[in-house]
Amino acid sequence: MPPGNKRERRIAALLGKKIPSLLTFGNMLLGLTVLYLNIGKKDGDYLVLSCILILVAAVLDAFDGVTARLLGAESDFGKEFDSFADLISFGLAPMGVLLTVEAIAARPAILILLALYPVAGVFRLVRFNLGNSSGYFTGLPITAAGFIQACFILLVNGVDFPAQWVARSAALLTAVLSLLMVSAFRVRRPRLWQKERP
Numbered sequence: 001m002p003p004g005n006k007r008e009r010r011i012a013a014l015l016g017k018k019i020p021s022l023l024t025f026g027n028m029l030l031g032l033t034v035l036y037l038n039i040g041k042k043d044g045d046y047l048v049l050s051c052i053l054i055l056v057a058a059v060l061d062a063f064d065g066v067t068a069r070l071l072g073a074e075s076d077f078g079k080e081f082d083s084f085a086d087l088i089s090f091g092l093a094p095m096g097v098l099l100t101v102e103a104i105a106a107r108p109a110i111l112i113l114l115a116l117y118p119v120a121g122v123f124r125l126v127r128f129n130l131g132n133s134s135g136y137f138t139g140l141p142i143t144a145a146g147f148i149q150a151c152f153i154l155l156v157n158g159v160d161f162p163a164q165w166v167a168r169s170a171a172l173l174t175a176v177l178s179l180l181m182v183s184a185f186r187v188r189r190p191r192l193w194q195k196e197r198p
Helices: 003-016 019-038 047-071 076-098 108-130 142-158 163-182
Strands: 136-138 186-188
Touching: 019 047, 019 076, 047 076, 047 142, 076 108, 076 142, 108 142, 108 163, 142 163
Parallel strands: none
Antiparallel strands: 136 186
16 A cells, blocks of 8 residues: 555544544534523524524434444543533523523522532533443433424413413423433443443
């Protein structure tokens, strides 16, 4: 094999191993964008766009771990990087969007509950990083929780629900998702996710 071809293959392999981190970076960047769009906002102008960005971030998160395994690019750094990105995009960003919904922001009791959601997400991520049950999900993955929150927000935005119903439903959903994240129930992972998924 000519030296040039060997060098090109080595470079291609090195670049290929950066793909999972790029997907994770994209996930985190989308989450940060959602927070930027919604900080200090009370009119919900960016509500739909923000939810779409969270859903896209979930797609990127679904593939970063799979890509890392396929390319042999798994690492402790990638695992930690992915967890930080997930906290931003699926722990903090959905709460930032909910705070722009007037029916929710006007109720202090619900705000306290919303603050507990990312705490539950942190617990879920830490347990994942310290655990070794690669064949199972233990508790609801934070990505799934954020995905569900985004879908809920799109639903209440698209239908003219009473404000009180929106507030109570958001509180109930957030409480249930928080409990599911910290719970110890186990579900077998899909084959593509058999190794790691926060």
